[in-house]
Amino acid sequence: MSHIKLLSAVALSALLLLVGCGKKEGEAVGVVGDEILVGEFGSMTGNEATFGISTHQGIELAIEEINAAGGVKGKKIKLISLDDQGKPEEAVTAATKLITQDNVIALLGEVASSRSLAAAPIAQQYKIPMLSPSSTNQKVTEVGDYIFRVCFIDPFQGTVMAKFAHDHLNVKKVAVIYDVKSDYSVGLAKFFKETFTGLGGEIIAEQTYSGNDIDFKAQLTSIKTVKPEAIFIPGYYTEVGLLARQARGLGIEVPLLGGDGWDSSKLYEIGQEAIMGGYFSNHYTTDSDDPRVRQFMEAFKNKYTVFPDGLAAMGYDAAKVLADAIERSESLTPEGIRNALATTKGFAGVTGVITMDENRNPTKSAVVVQVAGTTNKYVTTIQPL
């Protein structure tokens, strides 16, 4: 008896879900009254929640500021955020729901290239512009002409650090240790190795770890024996802090290098003295005098009580770039916004001056900064290739 009841309940709720979500016709895409609907999908829970949440906070702050300043085209932006648990398949569901159910006019997301690559075909299929804050894999924007990003691509950043190591630090023998589970880390490592050997340097050791590992001593012990002049660690701050500690604990004193995944106040908090003096490439520097950067840092700190990390800054800029494109767009349609996004030129964001190239990737200069406590010290700027 109870089985039958339960079964009918399941069937009924499935049916309701189906009917309730049926196609809604006759609405302009993405505009409801005086609100413009923008979708965001990201890893708010799951393994990579910390990155998704940071990005979300940056986006939230940007939208708040835009709306406080009167919105765009006289309308307010309404952000609809969906969680994808850090799973590609969920990213597809989330992006599909945002496009087909919530009728958003544009998408912001995803942090990681793996999820962006899964969701981008959907956005392309429905011709909804998708702007990724921090998916660095080249392939993401190659999916189609509706896919954009505001971050560097892997080859550029890998090259930046290889050049920096070669030209500024004058090191010839470098060890690389990267996160084998992260496409971002693997990509950076690959392009660093290529450029660095191309410049005449030598990669004398190559080791890997897995995201969420805590013990790196075995890798570091074997790195130590080949006596590198520097170690390139293209990973996220979540592991780099511990890695640096253990490296110093084993008596490895050479400089540590990394990419924008290092950008977080947590890096120093976890790494402490060990990470001091490490260099990493970034979009901007927190010790900049740029009022935009200062104002962003202040506002973020006021709202969330912590300093923003790199991902938050990227999220913030992505939202701002999108709002700028909506403002400049001739019509309030996905297509208009796409065209406006493609012609983004000289947009002064927190993370640099953004100009979209023909492949929908931003050309912006990278800075190399040095870890100096919770803030970073500017070292040099490296222009795009």
Added chain:
Amino acid sequence: MHTIRRTFGLPLLMLVVFGVLDWFFPKMFDLYIQTLIIYCGINMILAVSLNLVNGFTGQFSIGHAGFMAVGAYISAFLSVSFPNWAGPFINLNFFLNTVIGGLFAAVAGYCVGLPSLRLKGDYLAIVTLGFGEIIRVLLLNVDAVGGARGLYGIPKYSTLFWTLTWVFICCFTIVRLMRSTHGRAFLAVREDEIAAEAVGIPTTRYKVIAFVISAFFAGIAGSIFAHFLSYLNPSIFTFLKSFDVVVMVVLGGMGSISGSCVAAILITLLPEALRPLQEITKIDFRMILYSLTLIVLMLTKPQGLFGSLEISDLWKKYVRRSASN
């Protein structure tokens, strides 16, 4: 003539029905609903096939995601690297690639099934878990399929039609098997291995067969998944994915095919159905509620939703009871 109708009648009928649905659905429902239906379908194949090992044969496998990964990667690799190798028909290519993916998964299933000759219960469980993880780590290190960067640009061949067709093939095969002497042999292994041996059931052989069939369909599910998502990454196939499938099987009732199907649908839709809640509370309670539901269901309905009964049995029971009232 009779033989043909008996053998192919239902499958042909279902093919027509699926064809109509495939044509009809996109006109009725948008991609979101279709996505959910396809995910439900994939999970149904996974749950029903795992039920063969865990529910019917009484072994304990928690490495289903590994087989799924093998099927997904092999078929996707074929589709990406050898497009249209079997001729100009996309569907034929997709069908063949899916079957090849399934066969490779079946071989993997054979390799995992072999240790089951020696291992029992939790030891077997942990070995299947280990195989799943090893497959994942291997995939991370194979450059031909992209390693951690993933395999992208997989053509989107998976349609509603193919998903439903494979769900049907999977359920149909297993239902028919279970109604034969082979099905009873699986059950005998579950009930009492020693007694099964004593009455002439080659228990080890049937254990391996169960693993192979189950892995084959997991590989099929993987192929549909890959050709729907168009992107693969080893991190999709962690042991948490395997747990999800085990949860579906237990929740639906061990040894109930329809139970597995219903549970697969429930587990797929529950997180989606809970989304509005997240919009209201602004905090992500979805997964907390999901896990709580799981615990409460286990505490209140330890036999799963259906026990070892099928929907048809329940219906008969219901009719009988209302008749007697």
Added chain:
Amino acid sequence: MSDVLLQTKDVSIRFGGLVCVSKFNLTVTRGELIGLIGPNGAGKTTVFNMLTGVYTPTSGDIRFLGEGTEGIPPCELSKRGISRTFQNIRLFKQLSVLDNIRIAAHQHTSYTLPEAVILSNRMLLQEKHILEKAFELLKIFNLGERAYEVAGCLPYGQQRRLEILRALATDPQLVLLDEPAAGMNHKETQALMETIGFIRAKFGITILLIEHDMKLVMGICERILVLDHGITICEGDPKKVQSDPKVIEAYLGTSQD
């Protein structure tokens, strides 16, 4: 066809350092009904386990129909014609009575897995045959009406009978019955004795029987072996065994009926 069905020669088995059965010699000719008795822990069930391939003897030789059985798995021995019941009933408890019987008929089917899926003619024919045979057997044992009941829910006596029935469903030449009357009352035991006699007559099956119920053993067995601490202390017809001083000593205080 030789008349010797089963022959064991100096079969011994050790678990760790413990000798469980030592130098067990037995020749079973077709049609015999042999009893295997002895105090608890004498190694009777271990003998059964060796004969059915569950345990491999440490030394010695077992021949069934003239062929050695070493390394042959229990399911294969079952196909060759050795069938058994268990001391603590081992039915497929959650399955129906009918399925318990049909599973035992597995070895008489030859259709493949794909055939099962497409319902080939051969499959349907064999299934039909199995079903008919199963009902026939169930009827003989008066279990016909219970065919669709769950085996684990049957009363104890019927479970015992079902297990014997299941052993018969494999079409055996030799049936090993491990304490078939255990836990039965006098009346049930009486009925069991009749049943055993009946199946022997009807199916022409050779039976080897472990039993504590001396009345049953003495009543139906033609030949009796007595085991004590793994050693065969006596062999012969019921009369000889009953009067053997070694047997009396072994049983002293435990059973004198």
Added chain:
Amino acid sequence: MEEFLQHVINGVSLGSIYALIALGYTMVYGILQLINFAHSDVYMVGAFVGFYAARFLNIADSPSYTSFFTILLIAMAGCALLGFSIERFAYRPLRNAPRLNVLITAIGVSLFLEYTGQVVFGATPQLFPNILEDSIIFSFGGARVTKMDATILVTAVGLMIVLRHIIQNTLLGKAMRATSFNRHWASLMGISVDRIISMTFIIGSALAGAGAVLVGMKYPKIEPLMGVMIGLKAFVAAVLGGIGNIPGAVLGGLVIGIAEEFVVGYISSTYRDALAFSILIVILLFRPAGLLGRFSVEKV
């Protein structure tokens, strides 16, 4: 030679941590035949208990043995309480249910703790308080043994000795052994089985708490999912040693810890996560009940 020594030191220190967590798995398994998937999350909660306790007591930045032991005891107590409640409310009602149900419940509890952790503690990694200053106490060539390593090892070994004493020599331990041997007979002998099972969870969870503090000190990054991977490896260690067998868990932990260090150090780091499982599978193929486990022949 120097590198070799360093690998040994690293391996033993990592292995002793695996062992400590493996003990919790093995104890629960021994008595309930349950793979307690929630154990790794109890461990995670232990780290956060330590984190908040240190903040609350204002000893986050006063490293000394006093703060170390205070935090250790608080974390152990917190975990014991959590383990007790999990057993009481999630597992006990299922005492007579099929084992797979309890297992699913364990997975449910594990997910519940993880996701609740992400909401309550936040998903961002936190810094575990500095409760014990680190210094090199011993240096052999280039290989170093630090005070932290030594403390971890001594604490872990000490706890294992205490555990062994409890199990071998106390009445409680005898009752536990009896219960794990046969729950039904134990209850006939007048042992309150429910109480013994509770005690098992309390002790096992307390060990996880201790493990969390030790790991937290050495690898001071804590986050709600920190238990997943280390929990899995510890569980593998328990199975490797023969699940249900206490010295086996210790041996298994050490084997996996040292093997990982050596494979990463001398062969390649890319297959590290597969290594534990590969060792496990190979060993199980030769010894189906693990290194020290006893393979029981089913009585027919």
